[in-house]
Amino acid sequence: MKIDRRQWLAGGAALATTLAAAPLMARGTPKRPIGLQLYTVRELFAPDPIGTLEKVAAIGYREVEYGGGGYDKMDHAALRKAMDRLDLVSPSIHVGYDAMAADLGAVVRMAKTLGADTVVLPWLTPEMRDPQVFKRAIGDFNRWAGQFKEAGLGFAYHNHDFEFTVKAEGRSLFDMLVADADPALVGIELDLFWAIAAGEDPKALIARLPGRIYAYHVKDRTADGKMASVGAGTIDFADIFTLNAQAGVKHLYVENDQAPAPYLPDIKASFDHLRRIGA
Structure with a gap:
């Protein structure tokens, strides 16, 4: 095809305009907010919740997930006010099994005051890990989830390793x-560390659960199995995150149950690494 000079100039001008605008378009593309599970900084949060939220926000976190640190006994309206001031949101909160069984209405009120859209069950005591007991508990999960839905909230279950390792007749609790x-x-709030610690392939799990994963808990794992800040271990998060759309995952929460004091450098290292890999 023959291109005359006028077409060439017009095409060049259009290309120049596109190239000039590319950095602006890239800067204008919003990145996924990175969240922090506040259990990671529980030793800071318990005595100074507002100050801790300020430090978390200053690092760049835009989402927090409440868990531990005695948050359930605090002034939730005051926490919400501080979050609003700091441009933080709390999409989900961790609430124990006994608290849900005792007063689901109180859990709903707490979640809504904090602005959460989902309540996550984070842990089951050892006696509840018996397969028959766990099977009955799933009935509670379904019932509570239905009640949460009526209240405008979601429900999710957070795994550790035992869901994969405890089995009955070849069938795991996770199955x-x-x-x-x-x-x-x-x-499902899929804790990638614990799934890998149990010998699971996280990408295979994600492929098995399309659209069912509410959030990831993101902490790294060293070669000898210890917890570490994201980027300081062996987990290939960039590879796992290529399946985010398939997973349906809405949130990424940094968590390190064993973060070393003074805690803030650990969560900053995780935040910075996630941004470097484009999370």
Whole structure:
């Protein structure tokens, strides 16, 4: 095809305009907010919740997930006011099994005051890990999730390693959860560290759970199995995150249950690494 000078000039001008605008378009593309599970900084949060939120926000975190540090006994309206001032949001909160069983209405009120859209069950005591007990608990999950839905909230279950390692007749607790929990009501907060610690392939899990993963908990794992800040271990998060759309994941929460004091350098290192890999 023959191109005359006028077409060439017009095309060049258009290309120049596109190239000039590219950095602006890149800067204008919003990145996914990175969240922090506040259990990571519980020793700071318990005595100084507002000051801790300020430090977390200053690092660049835009989302927090409440868990530990005695947050459930604090002034939730005051926490919400501080979050609003700091441009923080709390999409989800961790609430124990006993608290949900005792007063689900109180959990709903707390979640809504903090601005959460989802309540996450973070832990089960050892006696609840018996397969028969766990199977009955899944019935509670479905029932509570239905009640949360009526209140405008979601529900999710957070794994550790035991869900994969405790089995009955070759079937793990996680298998039971996936099969028996209502997929329309019960989401999964997938802790990538604990899944890998249990010998699972996280990408295979994600492929098994399309659209069911509410959030990831993100902490790294050293070669000898210890917890570490993101980027200081062996987990290839960039590779895992290529499946985010398939997973349906809405949030990434940095967590390090064993973050070393003074805690803030650890969560900053995780935040910076996630930004470097484009999370």
